Amino acid sequence: MVQLYNCHPFGSQQIVPARQEPELCCCGRDCIFVVCAGGCKVEVFTSRGEDWSLLCTFSTLGRVLQMSYSDKGDYLVTIEEKNKVATLRTYMNWRCKSNGNSRVSVRMVGLKLETSCSGVSRDQMEIVELPLSEPPLCISCCSFQGDLLVGCRNKLVLFSLKHEIASNDLEMLDFERSLILHINVTPLQIALCAGYVSFVTEFEVVIFQVLLGSEETSNIELENMNRTTKQQAEDPKASMLEAPPSTDELDEFVICQRPVELIGKESKSSRISVKLESTGLTEEGTIDYQLHYILYRYFTPDLSQVCPVEETRLHSLQMLPMYRTGCFGKEDGDPSAQGRELLSLFCFFSMPHVGYLYTIGKSPALISTYQYPERCQQAVLTPQFLHVITSTNLQCFTVRCSAAAARDDDPYIDTTMKTCPPVTLDVCALRMQLFIGLKAICHFRNHVILLTKANTEDVTEREKTPKRKVSRKSVFSKRETLAEAEPGWNLYVVNSISTSQLYKEMVEYSKNYTTIRTQSSIHLLSEAHLLVRAALMDHNLIDMEEKENLLKAFKDSCVLLGDCFSRFDTKYSHLALPYYKMSGLSMSDILSRTSLDEESQKYGKGFIFYLKHSLFEDLDEELNEEAATKALHILNDAEKNQIPHALCSPCMQNVCPKIAMKYLQNLERAAPSTLVTLTKAVIALKMQDFKVFETEMEKHTEMMLVCGLLDEPRLLLHRRKEQIHPTQLALSLKDSRPGVLVASMVTLHEHSKIELNEATLYFKELCESYEDDNVPQLLVDFWESLVVSCPQESILQDLLHKLTSHYIDMISKVKHPDTKPLKTTEDLINSCSHFGLIYPWITLMPLESLPETYSMGLAKLQALLCGPSVAISSVLPSLETVPQETNAALSLRVLCKTRLGEYEESIDSLLDQCPEAVIPYASHELKDGRLALWWNKLLPELCKRTRIDEGQNDVLVSALKETLTVVAMELDLRDFLSVCPDDGNVAFFLPYALQHSTKKFIA
Known part of the structure; x- marks a missing residue:
């Protein structure tokens, strides 16, 4: 469905002063290339203020059939015909013609630049011929890398742009034929951008990506394609996806199959096969490529009207890149081609009455379908608009490229903090401008170039009927009298107004729907938002004043969308929150601009959603008493159960405590809970009513208090500027109920409400x-x-x-x-x-x-x-x-x-400083595998130290006796005697050993 609005995206128009009837035209970086009918000359026009003037002219070597311009490399490529032979040529350094320089050099592609440029000034135009084995049919230049794609009868030839250093350290451009793609159809139109290739036949569209890859991978891709093609050839009924034969092969019958759309790997099963032939060379050898299939689509011809095939087939194939810029908090944008980073890529193609826009970057998908009121002759796609011409009308449709690119740039854009209008938003037609005899259209920056050719009847009718104005602010060329005297052709330049001006008009326009049609108002404001977003994503945006105006308009559109979603009762009312967040307005500002609905006497659910979530967040803003009390009144009328949570917010510090206590008491009577009790205790502390505080705290057990504090952590802590601070309740609990405070903090940590280092800083500040x-x-x-x-x-x-x-x-x-x-x-x-x-x-x-x-x-x-x-x-x-x-x-x-495990050292330390602990230590530690330390370590040490002290140390003697008891019980008599010191007193050891041996024997 297409929404219709009567806005004015076109601000003025001029007529390009072409001397002869134009046959072809295309746009350059800052100019227009015009080829005269039947001639071999290209005229280049550029803007001089409000007028367009001739920049330079240069001759071609043959009649120009097609031409295309590449911004990367600043070259013009043409398909020329001479003596009924079509050739491919590129024109480089053509700007030197504006200085009156007539020198021209002609060379073949790949010719050594040192020999061709030796002793020759570089202040000359250079024509580079690119030989092909078959006549070229169509061409396309890559706006991202400057490469050139040429379509022939059953192949696509890719020429890579190269920067060569010639003599005298001069950088020159050259091409290298790097890849040939063999296809089993004849392409009518082709498009190339950043390695993505697309082509159309009469009713088929194919899109794929050419990637550098290993030879093994490439062979696998080719085998799969060959296998699919072979299966289809052997069994044509095996797949219903096969498109019908071309009309050249059928003289008497027309077979129409149902339309087919295949996305991703499924597109391999189409009837169109692609085979890679690498021709580029490196120092390591041949470059290997592989294919990544993206889209195949087949359309049935429109047989509702009797018309030539040329008027029913696909046309206007083009790719549109969008680049990552620094306007939304990312890295600084770089307008130079070298600093570009491709963000999103879109592909557009059209049938006579329907246009299709796909995103083909990360996840291929159809994002918009355009229904034309009349048969479309040609269309051009820009990041902001789709311009379509019929025989008599220039139509301007909105596009969804900025919405898709925003999600490619930030996959998490649809959150409570930020959002963007959906890609599926209905497209709308902003303007329909009448022209007579429209034949071709092209576009660059804010200029739409129209080629018109009217017959004699149309010219007569135009002279009788005054031309309709472009807009109420249109500025037409001073050559109106000259235009009336011209023959039935013209080359118009229609200038788009600035995005800021068009945004203001769309906002004014949306006011007509504010109280009548809710969805129309939201839809038009969303369109305005996407226009501003697309302008901010333009990599050519370098004017800081213009950028500031666009950012201001962007925030203003967020405010207006937030107002719409907060006021109107829709299923997307929750979007009021992220739009208000992106607007940069404070909560006080939003509260001041919100009022009751006159009919329902209620606040919108979108605003309630915003208010509730904002009070749940830890904002640095503190509402004044009036704003805080207003917020409390709103919640009391809408969601009473949210009052305790709101009063715990740092934003509500200045709320009137008496009104807060009144609302809490009413809530407690209706739905008592621990959270309500704790909130009442907080309000009592604020009122310095400590008796009421103790009364409230005594209503629940410590475990229930901990559960209540877990339900609302902001009762204990506030986050401000990424730091945690204790609340007044926490200060009170520190003195009166420290166990509750510590248990609550442990519970909060266990539920990931506070980190360990944050808790450390919290307690240090608290104490x-x-x-x-x-x-x-x-x-x-x-x-x-x-x-x-x-x-x-x-x-x-x-x-x-x-x-x-x-x-x-x-x-x-x-x-x-x-x-x-x-x-x-x-x-x-x-x-x-x-x-x-x-x-x-x-x-x-x-x-x-x-x-x-x-x-x-x-x-x-x-x-x-x-x-x-x-x-x-x-x-x-x-x-x-x-x-x-x-x-x-x-x-x-x-x-x-x-x-x-250092037991021996431990025994030495105890014997040195605390011998009375040796026996308890040995009894506890010297067991099982360590039992031998009794007689290998402890007994010799005790004997040694006792001998040194001459038996005067009672502690050592007692320890020695305990040790002898254990050793005698664990060892046989012979072993015991062997561990006893041979220089000891036998009278001391022998009776002790005999006594314990006897006990052991009896046992």
């Missing part, structure tokens, strides 16, 4: 501990509670490292916690496997008189080291800061050495 080495006790309680909750392995080691470092720091510097710890050592051991039972020999070690905080930190550290999770090797370096002369430090060092 005003801004120094890096100052760890508040609440933060330690948070870490301990997280470890108890068995977190993921990715953060477990980080938590254990933080806790061990803190415990060691407490022991080393004897720091006192700022608050009472929530968990004791026993609590941690009983509730968590990461804290192990403290080994008995540690508890039996006599400790010095220590402060309570010191002993608690020591006990927790010992329990953590006794657990299975801490990496002991990472703890040893930190233990060096603990005072070494205490038994506490000794217990930690021996514990770490024991966990690392």
Whole structure:
């Protein structure tokens, strides 16, 4: 369906002062190439202000049948006929003709440039002939790379543009025939862009991509194509996708098949085969290519009217590239061809009454269909419009290229933060301008060039009837009297108005539908938005003033679309949110421009959606009391259950607390919940009514309070400028209910509402501990509670490292916690496997008189080291800061050495500093595979030290006796005697050994 609007995209028109009747015309970068009828001369016209003047002329070597211009390389390519032979030529450096230089050089493609240019000035035009084995039928230039594609009877020949350095360091252009594509049909029109190739026959369209690839891949592609072609040849009924034979082969019958559309790999099954023949050479050898199929479509001829075949077949094939620019927060745009990055690619082709626009880049798809009111003769596609000519009309349709390109640039554009009108939006016709005898059309930038040729009757009628104006602001050429005296042909240049001006007109136009037809108003504003978006995506946009005006129009269109979706009741009302986000307006501005619907006395659901989601986000904006109270009134009328969530938003800090408490009390009577109670407590704190605060907090258990805080985390924390800050409720809970606060933060972390490093900064700010080495006790309680909750392995080691470092720091510097710890050592051991039972020999070690905080930190550290999770090797370096002369430090060092398997060193350390702990240590650690250490290590050491002390050390003597008891019980008498020292007192060892041997024998 095509929407019809009467806007004015055309602002003025001029007549190109061609001296002879034009036969062909095409557009260049900033000029128009005109070929006179029956002549061998090209006239080049350029704009001089409001008028067009002749830039230069140059002669061709034959009659020009077709021509095309390439912006990359600035060359003109022609198909010329001389002596009934068609040849292909390119004209380079033709601009030197504007200086009156008549020098011309002619050479064959691939000729060595050093020999052809030796001693010759480069201030001359150069004609390069490109020989072909068959006459050329059609041509196309790649606007992205400057390559040239030539269509012949059953082949397509690709010439790659090359930059060569000739003598005197002069850069020159040349071509290399790099690829031949053999096809089994004759192309009527072809198109080439960035490696994508398309061609049409009378009723078929084929699009594919030529990629550099390995020889193996290319062979596989060819085999698949050959196999498909062979199957179709053997069994023509096997596939209903085969198109009918050409009309040349059928003299008496016309066979019409149903239309076919194949996209992607399915297009391989069409009747058209493509075979690659690589002719380009590199230092490594032949370049290999492969095919990526994109589209095949077959149309049935329109037999509703009796007309020649030429008037029913496909035409106007073209490709349109769009490039990535820096206008929407990406990298800075580069208008130069070298800096372009292809973003999207579109292909357009047309039947006499219907046009088709496909996107063929990332995911091929039909995005628009154009129904013409009359038979179309030719059409040209631009990023903003589709211009179509019939015999008497120039029509301007909108296109969806910018919508598709926006989604290629950002696949996540359709979110709550940003959006874009859909690609499936109905196209619309903006203008229909009358002309007489329209024959051809071409386009560049904001100029539409029209070639008209009217017969005598049309000219007479034109003289009687004054020409209709282009628009109410049209500026016509001063040559009106001359135009009336001209014969029945003209070359018009119709200039489009600026996008900003057309945008303003479309906005004014949309006001006619505001209260009558909702969808029409939204549709026209969406069209205006897409026009501005397309202008901003133009890689030639370098005028900063124009860019600023377009950005202003872009934001303005977002505001207007946001107003439409917020006011009107449609299924797309939720789009009010992203459009308002893109507009850049603050919430206060949007609240001030929104009012009640006069009929329903309600706010639109789109606005409610915007308001609700905006209050859910962590915005830096704070509404004033009037705006905040208005927002609260709106939610009270629309969605009462959202009031607690809204009051938790940082935007609502200035809301009137009395009105808020009134609405909360009404809500609690209707639907009581923990969240409502907590919100009432927050409002009571704001009113400094601490009695009401305590009353509300006592209504629910601690577990219910934690669930309520999980339902709305903003009760405890606010995010501003990507930083987390504690709320007034969190400050109150820190003093009154620290357990609830810590448990809530642990729950928020488990549900991914806060990260570990964010929680660290949060507790430091909450406890005003801004120094890096100052760890508040609440933060330690948070870490301990997280470890108890068995977190993921990715953060477990980080938590254990933080806790061990803190415990060691407490022991080393004897720091006192700022608050009472929530968990004791026993609590941690009983509730968590990461804290192990403290080994008995540690508890039996006599400790010095220590402060309570010191002993608690020591006990927790010992329990953590006794657990299975801490990496002991990472703890040893930190233990060096603990005072070494205490038994506490000794217990930690021996514990770490024991966990690392260094039992002998541990025994030496205990014998040196705490011998009374040796036997408890040995009883606990020297078991099973380590039992031999009793007689291999402990017994010799005790004997040695006892001998040195001459038996005066009762602790060592007692330990030796305990050791002898264990050794005697574990060893036979002979083995026992062998481990006893041979220089000892036999009277001491022998009775002891006999006694225990007797017990062992009896046992």
